[in-house]
Amino acid sequence: MISEEHLYAIALRECSLIGDINFHKLIRTFGTAEEVWKRAKKEYTKTDGIGRKTVSDIGNEDYLKFAEKEIQFCEKNNIRILLRYFNELPHLLNECDDSPAILYQKGNFDDSLQKISIVGTRNMTSYGQQFIWDFLEAASSSKCISVSGLALGVDKEVHEQSIHYKIPTVAVLAHGFHMLYPSKNKKLSEKILEEGGALFTEFNSSRKPDRENFIQRNRIIAGMSPSTIVVETGFGGGSVSTAAFANDYNREVFALPGKITDPYSQGCNQLIFQNKAAAISTVKDLVDSLGFNHSKEKVAELFPYSEISIQLTENQESIYQSIKANPQVSLDDLAQMVSVPSYKILPVILELELLGKVKSFSGRQFSAI
Template sequence: MKEKEILAVLRLQKTKLIGDILVKKLIATVGSAEQVFAEKKHVLQKIHGIGSLAIEYLHDESTLRIAEKELNYINNNNIRYRYFLDEDYPLNLRHCIDAPILLFEDGNIQLSQQKIISIVGTRNMTNYGRDFCEKLIEDLSPYNPIIVSGFAYGVDICAHKSALKNNLQTIAVLAHGLEKVYPRSHKKYIHQLNKNGGFFTEFFHDDEPLREHFLKRNRIVAGLSEATIIIQSAEKGGSLVTADIANSYNREVLAVPGKTNDLMSKGCNQLIKNNRAHLLESSEDIVQLLNWGAPKEAKPIQKSLFVELTSVEQKIYDYLKENNQQLLDVIALETGIPTYQLASELLQMELKGVIKPLPGKLFELR
């Protein structure tokens, strides 16, 4: 894309009262983003959905300065982006009327594989939810799907980590710019995600994780995939919003049932009860619903019994083998490994399928 055109696209993203749907209508009518700013007012006024105030905002010079700053960042940092009119724009998302006009990208995302599912749920995931999520992704791994989620606490990060553990590509959709990390404790996962997947965001590099950004982020999570899976959810929550959006896109929604008195299953149970989601009991439900058929080349699901460990990892392994479940701080104290280093080592062992994290900073061998 020519520099003047991408500058105009960036400027449109920051223009008040001009959302993604209207931007697409404007570009389709006048021919390009650059022409939107050059077009005469009386021509723009004939376009359905645009008001006189929105036209005035188009000529707000402050948006030009913001766009120029973002373009400098893109050029100076070799930031990749996908424009909604380009061939590399995600196919599933292209079919969503309110999809973002521009997606910024980090990592190594390969979208030639069209088996894409989104997995979302509560931040307060229980052991039941964690075990189901891990088992589900492990059982789906022979089909080599791309796992999409929102990089949040709970179900989101569990889905990302389980995908990495099973050598599946995973995409995290952010509610902020690429220069920000939220939650900050998930910074340690960025490198692994970038190696086997990566990040999408519609927000400028320094945009903060504001509340309204998470709601906008949810439509991308739902739009990227052919099905959205809700692992656990309270009676109200962001994952239920994502389910509603997926339904509005005529995408499949599946929910994991739970006990009637379980607060973290009330949302899923209601989705199923009100016919807004299919009942999800196992990976086979997804395979049949999406008509995936037999995997072309089944991956061995059983993990190798002989995992190569570094000397430090072996020390941690031997300690946990002798002491069963232990707190991170206790492991650090007993093994003499600094806490900051131990957290990184435990993450690598988790990705190798050697250890399992538990609530309260507890760890045990698998």
């Protein structure tokens, strides 16, 4: 239900120097947006870090008139107005210090379901597309919600495949609900709502998709989920900012590695190299890491391989069998067992490690896998 408090909250957020953080400071001091509206201009010194200039716009009747029109627009278009200080935001987003003071919602959102944010480049390749298909198919047996940004490329694929696999999906917009950008995705946005998903935005109906809004939007995508997956992105791509927000919020970040020569894998590789994201090796491992209660059926691997026995050379087989019979055997003891100098054994052990047959430990000790 839209109340008078919503009116004052919208008006307050329209003030030129009242961003989300200052909004929260003032609410903590005065209790409600209505009280801030009535008292803050005279009593601003009660709030640390708030000066006369910050509150100079508060009380402007034009903002109240705007708020009235905004509420009428929301009522007409079945838009919910969520206030952070009423604890109405998605609970994980509510924990973020810079979460929006006001969030507008269309559609359905079950906050009890696990969320997973998936982002990436607008220039998606078949490699990224195949990963999205495989991952969402694996996740479809879990009760989860996908979150993305309704852009072209990776975002669009995430929403479409989520719908295909009957996974509720959330799109976070970089503009108000008076329009849909990009217009190519208008039918997709309608489909998201029809299939039980939701659209969110922190921007009111006067806000266009300005460039800076997209970075701001990305913090909501990161904030809504415990984990963010970066599928493909170039150096400095928008998805890198989403990963940065997720890191700041102490959330998990996963990135899909690719060839160093592929421009839309370079951002992912950099995140992994800088320890800002965990590398995705297989879809099964990713699903396990996310803690999804996936089905007992075998989850296809991102990089599938045939289950065939590896044919070892005679030299490899001899050393492997000796290690297998003597777990955590030292290099010197192994050299005595097989009557081969240690400097000749080490290259063979390295080959066995690369084949996944042997694991090394500190102190030059080895065990069979």
